[in-house]
Amino acid sequence: MHPYETLKVVQEGNVVTAFLDRPESHNAINMRMVNDLSHLIDAIDEAKDVSVLVLRGGPDVFSCGIDLHEFASHEKRNIYGLQKWEQMCRELERLNKFTVAAVQGECTGGGFQLVLSCDARIAERRAVFCFDEVKLGFLPGMATFRLAKYIGLGRAKSIILTGRRLGAEEALTWGLLDRVCEQVSFEETLTETVNDLLPFHPVALEMARRLLDESFSTTYENYLGHFLAAQYRAINSEPFDRLVARAARQDRLGRVGTARREREK
């Protein structure tokens, strides 16, 4: 894998794990990290031998959020860097591989948004999630768009407007996380989570995820049109060919078995 300044990336089999790696600043997300993640996502998008991308932080902090050092202190600040960040989160959300966020320790602001952009989300029991932006006087990016879809408007308001800290257990109860575990069993839980996602059928993943993404935002009739287009593609893809062939084979075996039983009567 390409060496990154702000990420440590390892590949084991078909699983690529990217560790956010700026320990000196609590994995604060700077422009370098946004570009590194964007580059990594591009590489994984093209990789034929990868099925899953796992995002992790350090043992005590996933990320403390957007790095405020990136903003000019005495002049008008532009929006383009944040636009690039949102674009990268969207690329992660729509990556053509499974994505897993595995959180230990603090997960604040931009870090939390990365987690929301992943297909599966797990955390160690000590993990704490929080959007502190509104409390500090700015906005938690497009997390406002994503969070309410996960947990409903009321809870999203409470989290984003009060900036309150959410423990892993509570995040699990609310459906933000799929699994919560003890520190000692973190690696094992992560492996189970990855295995639960496999096998990887790219077309089915991409279509299912897009449809889910639309579920709160379109009418039944429009959604049905999208679903039919997506399903047509899925039922004409290679995994479905195999499924149909297997069903036909079992059917033949079944008939042979029935015939034999009939004869043995």
Add this chain to the structure above:
Amino acid sequence: MIDVQRIESPTRAAFHRPSSGPRILSVGTATPPRKYTQDEVLDVFGETDPKIRGVFRSSHIGSRYLYLPDPIDGRMVEETNQELLAKHRDGALEIGSQAIEEALRPLGLAPYDVDFLCCITTTGFLCPSLSAHLIKKMIFRENVQRIDILGMGCNAAVNGLQAVTAFARANPGKLALMLCVEICSAAYVYNQSMVTGVVNSLFGDGAAAIVIRQDGADTWQRGPIVADFEPHIVSEALMAMRYDVQGSKLSFFLARDIPYEIGANVEKPVNRLLGRHGLKRKDIDHWLVHSGGAKVIDAIEYNVGLTDHDMRHTLGVLKNFGNLSSGSILFSYKELCREGVVREGDLGVAIAMGPGTSIETALLIW
């Protein structure tokens, strides 16, 4: 954060931009004077079949411009084949010349300045061809080079572009004009079947013209360079979209599965077109997709990974004009120009699909 003026991907940054090439300098469109909502069309035809009424209402079409005869005693009179052919000729000359004028006017040019004329239509047949009629009506030069493209259907604008841009490239400084004009109401057969019901619920009349020239002095503000083409033909589905003969009339047939079949194939030409320029789909700023119908738009969105926002002009043209056949993507192009969001260096992909079964794509560079 640090200033990232243009949010540019590495593939896009590495893309080699041609410094010159045939550019689309302007676009003009025209429609028949009368506009009908779906309910008005149903009423004019006295259509009572709830299934057909349902098809009209779920078509994502608000209104269409059509050349329909006036009902007599509140009833639609059936048009003979001869009347339909005459309607096609007269309509094509009326709105075709309006679209040409609208395309030439902003450039301060007249038909007399045009060196190459390409006329495209599928909804009627005439000999002498439409270009000959237009040359007489609009006073083009007697030595204008010309070509008429007939029977290629909804994808024909991109095929026409192949010819027109080849002329412009070979003759720098010379002016080429392409007209797409479809009088779909001249290819309507009304027999209360579901097949014609679907067709009659979908297509609208309209004309669009573009002016093309290769000239080093023209800049991106004028319009995009048409840089490359990539076709894809699905021969297994040769007859999925076709004309049948019903009595003495041409009746358009659309196979039920065809929107999905196009969806399943559309990635192929798009990947080839972008791939050979080292581009990815996310490097494309503007998508100009033929407004074929709600189902095929859904299928393309899902298979190419486009959003309703990417498809806003495609959906808007479908809603306001119906399926205009060959002129459709040029109507979308006009909407894009009007919006004023295009910037220097932007990339666009045009996708038009039609009989063959054909998917035609083109790469545009501003």
